[in-house]
Amino acid sequence: MSMSAAPLSRRQIAWRAAQDVADGAYVNLGIGLPTLVADFIPADREIVFHSENGVLGLGKAPAPGEADPDLINAGKGAASLLPGGSFFHHTDAFLMIRGGHVDLSLMGAFEVSVDGDLANWTTNDPHFAPGVGGAMDLAAGAREVRVLLEHTTKEGEPRLRHRCTYPLTAPSCVKRIYTNLAVIDVSAQGLLVVEMIEGMTLGALQALTEPPLTLANAWRPLLAPQL
């Protein structure tokens, strides 16, 4: 398997996050980048994907022409159901989330703070009505929250912040951050770099990150296959 040293693509970020999803886990994938994670779960693991609109056991998108109009995912796209899957109503779908029955929520983010505060629901853009969907429920309720995001904005501004500049989705909820440059854990001692791409130095990564970073003793290169 040839491994890359350049910044990870979106698919590679999703691949890296997928490697950490434990066998047997009940997992909710956010819309956008996290949705790609489903494509990269290692073949020897059985994962049950939860969808906020009342589905457990969500499968891959159906082939063209095989979509069922009554079976969609959280992003309103056509979905399929795996053997063993089930349907339930919305209040139970969120009971599962809020009550800590969903093991893992993988979400996108605009910003994450040094304390694991998450901002991913509004940028205060006055041109658009805000929408929150299930983001606050997942951030406050899932047993573990991990986020996937580009390390900086398109303008090069850090997305990992002392404090989020955008309105919070939930305080102190994010435990692990996957970016195109690094895998970073939110710890009581601050942000801990557990992996970074080859050729990256802590100093160079720090220059793209607002809060102080610490390199984990057991840090490793962040490697992902070409996808």
Add this chain to the structure above:
Amino acid sequence: MIDKRVASLAAAVADVKDGATILCAGFGAVGMADELLEALLEQGAKNLVAVANNAGSGDRGLAALIANGRVRKVVCSYPRTDKPHAFEAAYKAGRIDLELVPQGTLSERMRCAAAGLGGFYSPVGVGTRLAEGKEVREIEGRSYVLEKPLKGDVAFCKAQKADRWGNLVYRKAARNFNPTMAMAADLTVAQVKELVELGDLDPETIVTPGIFVDRVVYVPHAK
């Protein structure tokens, strides 16, 4: 004899009043009672408050009510969804109010009303803009925000099958908000694709028992 079937969509919505709070079941376009909402457009009710996950999609149902200026306020979790142009135009023009509620809180507030409870403490939204002005209480070391029940004057639901008692069965992910909203309104109207004889629905699989349903209208060709 109990027979909740009504002859037409018009009859099903005839007595909905101006200013009513309408619970609109569905997620995106799936599971939405578009035909009932359009019958309400015909009926003429205005100044409505619509409770829904999304604020209408495309040009049908809730979107049509919004486009025609019948909806004063939307209570929802995510107004912008697939083809939200009706809501966006009304919002930008300042013609519609928006109360944004986290999706699970929206659903649980209605369940709470259905269950006769006065509210619940939720961890969702604590420390965010959406909890501003609400009571926050620490319970066993965790902070919770007080959320109040949300009751509808009317619920418009969509189901796959019903019998004359109003027992309902849904299909796949079209279930979504339907069972909760069916329980949470003074008047619950369900449009259904199939009407079956009493006793034909397997009692083990009935999702919404008829006690929650007031009217059933047969709409076989709904999408």
